Amino acid sequence: MRRALALIGVLAAGLLGFDAPAFAIPQVVLVQNSGWMEPFYTDPKSAFKPLVTELVANVVQPGDALVLAAFNQSLPGAPSPKGLLSEQVDAKTVHAHVEAALAGLQTARKPNGQALADTDLGEAVDAALNQVLAGKPGLVWLVTNNRNSPNNDQATAARNREFYALIHRGAAIDKAVAFPLRMPVAGAHYSANGLMVYVFAAGKEGGRALDALLASGRVQRVITEPPARLKPLDRDTVRLVPRRVEGAPGVSLAMDAGGRLHADVEPDAVAPATRIQWQLQNTIYPYTIAGATISARSMLAGENRPIELARHELKQLAPGKAEPLASSMQLPVARLPGKWSMEALKSAGSAYVLPGQIELHLAGQTLVLSQAFRERMAELFPGDPLPDIFTPPAEIQASTAVLPLEVRVHYGAGPLLAAIAGALALLAAGAGAAYAYGRPRRVQLTVEDELRTVHTRAGATQPIYDKAGQQVASLKTTLFGHQLIDLREGAQVRLGP
Structure with missing residues (x-):
């Protein structure tokens, strides 16, 4: 194990300390080559290596530190993970370099040369987080057939629980998603139906980088499956999408591509509250929200106010589905600048922006895996208990979703023009008086x-x-x-x- 870590450390040390661009983030890609992976390497129809090559070439950015390594289980004389490639990414060469690094990779054997190597998923992820990244932010990719059996341990359920704890309870991982992929292969010893690609975000910065990567569509160029969320399960499990505003003339709502809600308010809008019809959407694939009690608050202009909801119970909301939710929300009309205020005059012709947010809280949250996802996992990984990793930890019984909000008051140019005209008149009068005086x-x-x-x-x-x-x-x-x-x-x- 120490030799494996030392090898990866040598490969990565020069990269993780380089003066990278502000957007660059280290990415570690771990590719399984234990015995259970034999059909992925020996089946002539296998798309395994091309998939890894295309995935890496698409998810990295110029300037990123990239470490590519193969893993199975570390034994004396057989280090794991074992480095294959370490470089600062150049968009022109990264595809060819990854392809060449994977070309000679084969199924690993134990030091005696006979038995195929076992698998230790937790060991590989731990090495990437604590040795390669050394506790710093980054992304760790794990490409595996989902068989976790260190020392050929048949108690795979227990080994899976250890891996489960590393992901769900380990402080190093801020976010984690998985992509179950169909890839039927057959080899001399084994056959398989599918493959799993995990990505773990280390640290808050890594979490933001993962969000940006998924939003960019670069993963979807290679993997069309939706990402199945592993962590976190206690935030952003739902989102609010506005449908219409009622009872507040001069107020309209719209959501931008970044998920920020904009409330556009005319300067003469005086309604103290507005009724808003929302769509409440489950964003936590592959989980159904079996039950929860919901409440909401708005924080705007220094005021923390409850939002009155038409109902407070949420039941059996399937992933990706939405249902209507009506609410009454207080508007900070008393805190908005008047049309003759300095703030309004400065904002004439554009908008005076008041930032804030809406918080939606789910208490007593119960999550269950959707039946469709269970069936898909059973098809791809028959008899494999590792899908239990998607079972939510018992202690997670609440979540909070935050909706960024901007109130934008649109002031016309009339008051500003009037003020300018008045100022010019005063200047003219002053100039006339000065001339007359002198x-x-x-x-x-x-x-x-x-x-x-x-x-x-x-x-x-x-x-x-x-x-x-x-x-x-x-x-x-x-x-x-x-x-x-x-x-x-x-x-x-x-x-x-």
């Missing part, structure tokens, strides 16, 4: 029968002298005219000729 003025005075012309400006006060040089008055000029002040008694001074 322009030179000429004033005619008569002092002791002598006509004089005085040059002054608004705001100025000038002394007036008689012929003997004595100050007899002062001339005060304002925007509105002129005035003689401080007249000396008996002085002969007047405005005008």
